[in-house]
Amino acid sequence: MLSKKTKYGLKALTYIARHKGDTPVQxxxxxxxxxxxxxxxxxILLTLRKAGILGSKKGKHGGYxxxxxxxxxxxxxxxxxxxxxxxxxxxVSLNFYEKCDDCPDENLCSVHRLMVQVRDNTLYVLRSTTxxxxxxxxxx
Amino acid sequence: MLSKKTKYGLKALTYIARHKGDTPVQxxxxxxxxxxxxxxxxxILLTLRKAGILGSKKGKHGGYxxxxxxxxxxxxxxxxxxxxxxxxxxxVSLNFYEKCDDCPDENLCSVHRLMVQVRDNTLYVLRSTTxxxxxxxxxx
DNA sequence: TGTAATTCCTATTAAATCGATAGGATTAAT
DNA sequence: ATTAATCCTATCGATTTAATAGGAATTACA
Numbered sequence: 001m002l003s004k005k006t007k008y009g010l011k012a013l014t015y016i017a018r019h020k021g022d023t024p025v026q027x028x029x030x031x032x033x034x035x036x037x038x039x040x041x042x043x044i045l046l047t048l049r050k051a052g053i054l055g056s057k058k059g060k061h062g063g064y065x066x067x068x069x070x071x072x073x074x075x076x077x078x079x080x081x082x083x084x085x086x087x088x089x090x091x092v093s094l095n096f097y098e099k100c101d102d103c104p105d106e107n108l109c110s111v112h113r114l115m116v117q118v119r120d121n122t123l124y125v126l127r128s129t130t131x132x133x134x135x136x137x138x139x140x
Numbered sequence: 141m142l143s144k145k146t147k148y149g150l151k152a153l154t155y156i157a158r159h160k161g162d163t164p165v166q167x168x169x170x171x172x173x174x175x176x177x178x179x180x181x182x183x184i185l186l187t188l189r190k191a192g193i194l195g196s197k198k199g200k201h202g203g204y205x206x207x208x209x210x211x212x213x214x215x216x217x218x219x220x221x222x223x224x225x226x227x228x229x230x231x232v233s234l235n236f237y238e239k240c241d242d243c244p245d246e247n248l249c250s251v252h253r254l255m256v257q258v259r260d261n262t263l264y265v266l267r268s269t270t271x272x273x274x275x276x277x278x279x280x
Numbered sequence: 281t282g283t284a285a286t287t288c289c290t291a292t293t294a295a296a297t298c299g300a301t302a303g304g305a306t307t308a309a310t
Numbered sequence: 311a312t313t314a315a316t317c318c319t320a321t322c323g324a325t326t327t328a329a330t331a332g333g334a335a336t337t338a339c340a
Contacts, residue, residue, distance in 0.1 A: 002228040004328060007251050015179040021274065034243040040329055046288070059337025060285045088142040102175040110154040110274035111147050111291075114215065117269065121261040129257065134250035144299060165316070180300055186317070199308025200314045 008036045008093040009044045010134065013053070013078065015068045017135035024056070024063030043084070051081040070132035079126055086126065087119045094119075146222040148176045150274065153193070153218065157210045157275035162273070164203030166268045184222070191221040210272035219266055226266065227259045233258075 011034045016025050031038035048054040072130050079086055090098035091106055092115045106112045107128045171178035185204050188194040189250050208257045217243045219226055219233060229245055230238035232255045243249045
């Protein structure tokens with residue numbers, strides 16, 4: 001299940017990507033427009049900034065902006081920052097690998113092999129989708 | 141993240157599918173072999189039985205057996221019973237659909253559209269994989 | 281220079297979920 | 311009867327999630 005954190009984060013990124021002009025976008029504006037609790041959104045954007053996806057300007061007339069052009073922001077990156085591992089089990093995770101306590105041999109584990117398939121298919125989608133795709137009106 | 145419930149359930153189903161002979165398989169045997177807490181596994185197999193995937197025989201020499209041949213047990217079915225919706229958000233779920241409170245129009249929601257893609261790819265894998273695939277030695 | 285507006289940071293909380301355990305009721309074979 | 315198994319309900323502790331609270335730091339601008 002996708003966490004609200006990730007959902008809100010994706011919506012906020014989309015909002016910022018659609019924003020015209022070179023002024024940063026304020027949390028309050030996004031929160032209001034997307035119906036997201038402002039304080040919660042603050043912490044999410046902070047996470048995205050620390051991950052290098054967003055930049056920020058403090059003080060009056062401050063706000064957030066993208067550090068890269070939307071077509072360079074892949075969904076794999078965003079999902080890993082907000083949601084964590086893309087794999088459904090740590091033992092098939094590329095970026096957050098962990099061995100299972102139980103499984104003596106991963107290659108013989110039926111669950112492992114199934115989850116590799118799921119991971120590969122999910123990765124394909126997330127790698128080939130960028131923020132530009134999300135923020136466009138059309139979506140193929 | 142895949143719950144332990146689902147992971148244990150898949151391992152147990154695989155174990156039962158590999159079992160030779162027409163005697164039912166006992167919880168204790170599976171628990172021991174797969175390193176699963178027995179009481180926890182009991183409740184999982186009960187769930188699978190109520191969902192019609194497993195049958196059971198009570199009393200001495202009792203146990204669990206498959207209600208269908210392994211090649212007829214799709215991963216979509218098992219996952220929905222144990223893990224719940226396959227979709228990452230309720231608003232793109234085929235079997236557990238729920239409208240989002242926020243989103244006024246799903247077709248305009250960037251998250252919705254991304255999650256449809258993820259769902260379709262995951263569904264493809266889970267639909268085309270059966271318990272027979274899991275329990276076979278080889279896996280393509 | 282002061283005030284308002286904004287991001288930044290840490291801590292806390294309420295609720296939900298997860299993983300597991302407990303204890304016995306029921307059923308069937310011998 | 312006795313034994314061995316599934317069946318059922320309830321509970322518990324730990325973790326995670328979603329959100330809130332309160333204020334510190336920074337900046338624009340009158």
